[in-house]
Amino acid sequence: MDIVILAVVIAVVVLGALGGLIVGSRRKKQLPPPPPAAPDITAPPAEPHVGDEAETPREEPRRTIEEVDLPDGSAPVVVEEPPAEAPEIEIPEPTAGRLVRLRTRLSRSQNALGKGLLTLLSREHLDEDTWEEIEDTLLTADVGVQPTQELVERLRERVKVLGTRTPEELRTLLREELITLVGRDMDRAVKTEPEDRKPGIVMVVGVNGTGKTTTTGKLARVLVADGQSVVLGAADTFRAAAADQLQTWGERVGAHTVRGPEAGDPASVAFDAVKEGKEMGANVVLIDTAGRLHTKTGLMDELGKVKRVVEKHAPVDEVLLVLDATTGQNGLVQARVFSEVVDITGIVLTKLDGTAKGGIVVAVQRELGVPVKLIGLGEGADDLAPFEPEAFVDALIGE
Ligand SMILES: Nc1nc2c(ncn2[C@@H]2O[C@H](COP(=O)(O)OP(=O)(O)O)[C@@H](O)[C@H]2O)c(=O)[nH]1
Ligand SMILES: [Mg+2]
Secondary structure, eight states: OHHHHHHHHHHHHHHHHHHHHHHHHHHHHHSOOOOSSOOOTTSOOOOOOTTOOSSOOTTSOOOOGGGSOOTTOOOOOOOOOOOSOOOOOOOOOOSTTHHHHTGGGGHHHIIIIIIHHHHHHTSSOOOHHHHHHHHHHHHHTTOOHHHHHHHHHHHHHHHHHHOSOOHHHHHHHHHHHHHHHHOSSOOOOOOOOOSSSSOEEEEEEOSTTSSHHHHHHHHHHHHHHTTOOEEEEEEOOSOHHHHHHHHHHHHHHTOEEEOOOTTOOHHHHHHHHHHHHHHHTOSEEEEEEOOOOTTOHHHHHHHHHHHHHHTTTSOOSEEEEEEEGGGTHHHHHHHHHHHHHSOOOEEEEEOGGGOSOTTHHHHHHHHHTOOEEEEEOOSSTTOEEEOOHHHHHHHHHOO
8 A cells, every 4th residue: 555655656757857847848839038128026036947048048148237117117217338348549740830741741842842953953064965864853853844944944033143153052043942842822622611511522533543542631639639520421431441531530530420321322421421520510521532443434424413412501612632743744644534523622742752853732723723732741640731831841851
């Protein structure tokens, strides 16, 4: 009798355990995952079942104490975590005197152009051959035919008047004539502050690889250093990397970047950038555009469209054409084509640190009748300088 009872008890326990197992595994399969809602913490903790996981699955978000519904029924409080790491905002260096600081970067042009001319002018006999060499020096430095002839003409006259020439006199003479050639009286200020409204609108255009995005980023820093608030428009929508590149520049100085979907309409990104700039009360909106090949007329037309669409807000204050100084005559061809599509108001000559052809400054101004306003003298964040004819010429002919 006792044995029978024991056997029945064992059978019941074993069956019960088996049943629990089956129920447990069924439960696991059939029940939906526990809802993220906070449990009633006043209820006794649920008994673990056979087959339940020993640990909370890792992908389940862990709730902090603040999120748990308290017994008094108050709403769950969601505490936002601070962003992983706020980017550190840099303080760009002031723009005054930048060209002086960066003058050694013009050493290639200095050796080829400035020192070359001084040496030639210092020869005892300034014969025809020497004048021809002077001419060649200027042409090789991309000064351009017409400006070269003008300069040589002026130098010949003045040297004749001078009679005997001390090196100091020659230097002064050459300095004056070069500054005149580069242009003393042009308005080289980048127009970012229209009197009657905010924000100022600047478009940056040019062929791929000339340095548009870099220049836009550097210019944003210049403006921020001058106390202005800047919004960037990433209207180069052909490559996501281009918008990333611009945004990175912006983040470094705390400037907001407006971007659109990849391969989206550049004109609408530009439009939105100005709209957001207005809403944010920004001082300046800088619009970086795609590097269109001037041979692709369709793409060039699109650039015209970007400008027209932006001008539904307000006139564009400045259209900066970025030219790579190392490309020489090719840059002049680009300049011509771009000026047919949009009215260029200023030129940025980049990569003057990598060329002996600083004379391109003169040639490109002549070509467009528009002043060089900024020059790029390196890849560093503050290697963009306002163009000052005196400081530029001084850098060319050396101290
Ligand atoms: N040495 C030098 N490199 C520059 C200068 N400006 C731009 N670059 C470089 O030129 C390359 C192309 O620049 P990017 O801004 O991407 O050209 P984009 O295609 O016109 O936007 C980058 O490697 C820049 O660092 C400059 O003034 N000097
Ligand atoms: Mg670019």
